Amino acid sequence: MKAVKLIILLIHLGILGLLFGVLLNAYIPPKVFPWFNILSLGFPVLISVYALLTVFWIFLWKKRTFVFMFFGLFFFSATQRWVNFNTTKETANLKIITFNVKGGKFGKEEIENYINSKNPDLVLMQEDGNLDYQFSDLKKAKENPLGSLYSKYEIVGYKEIFEGMYTEDFNAFADYTDLKIKDKTYRIVNVYLQPFKFEKSMVKLNGNGNEDERKVKNIIKRLIPTFKTHQEQIEMIKKYIDDSPYPVILTGDLNAVPNSYEYYHLGKNLQDAFVKAGKGSATSFHDYKYPLRLDYIFTSESIKPVSYRVDRSVELSDHYPVVATFKISN
Structure with missing residues (x-):
């Protein structure tokens, strides 16, 4: 079970890194490094998996949950550009x-x-x-x-x-x-x-x-x-x-x-x-x-x-x- 948790943790950290890569599109143009722009196409999948894995840690009541929840706040505005609930x-x-x-x-x-x-x-x-x-x-x-x-x-x-x-x-x-x-x-x-x-x-x-x-x-x-x-x-x-x-x-x-x-x-x-x-x-x-x-x-x-x-x-x-x-x- 520990090995499974470790693998999930590494996957979660990897997705976090990819999500931060998406945000770098604000600073790095395609002519310098186009791969961040390609990552932007996968943002809905990445943020959905990130959220599901955060919920997974919540159920296990791990302290790392709060770390992932904190970093998740960095992607609130990015998510709001896809789904929003204004009135x-x-x-x-x-x-x-x-x-x-x-x-x-x-x-x-x-x-x-x-x-x-x-x-x-x-x-x-x-x-x-x-x-x-x-x-x-x-x-x-x-x-x-x-x-x-x-x-x-x-x-x-x-x-x-x-x-x-x-x-x-x-x-x-x-x-x-x-x-x-x-x-x-x-x-x-x-x-x-x-x-x-x-x-x-x-x-x-x-x-x-x-x-x-x-x-x-x-x-x-x-x-x-x-x-x-x-x-x-x-x-x-x-x-x-x-x-x-x-x-x-x-x-x-x-x-x-x-x-x-x-x-x-x-x-x-x-x-x-x-x-x-x-x-x-x-x-x-x-x-x-x-x-x-x-x-x-x-x-x-x-x-x-x-x-x-x-x-x-x-x-x-x-x-x-x-x-x-x-x-x-x-």
């Missing part, structure tokens, strides 16, 4: 939907009906397929096949951040639109970072040792260069966020999970609307049977998140839409 009673005056619609392949009319039923003030799409959607009371701003914005408000500025950079290997999108909302200007940033271009068959392991090993190696070969590309794309986007003379709302599909380098650095100096006002799970990509939060809304501190919901009532894409409300000053 707010503020009155909102701005509703935003961000939605990767996968080129409208699941039905353009169905997407239009869904968006119109929600009566949003702003709709930001990724992978919109350059389709001309018709939304009630919303005007379309400039668009790209990888992103578009529909709004009730006056456009006073616009820039496509990756303009002229698109190639067969560069499939990302980012732009900003300055909008006059209630006599005040806001910068709305829409982002679709470089995709990994995985298919289900490429990531599904089937128990065949050699084939599964080959798949894992191929996955890593795609992950690492894409993470490095994300780092370059974030540097370009951040310039227009940091230099903005207006409060910022950043939305989109980051093709990255919470606690990743992308999350820490693109959302730096902004607040995660889910952390502030979300309830339940933030998982937004449902094509794989694994919790993946890829879609986000970040805002400047002056914009107060009131509610944030991943709408699982519809499957109009491989992503669920994110519906959030905010309180902005008049």
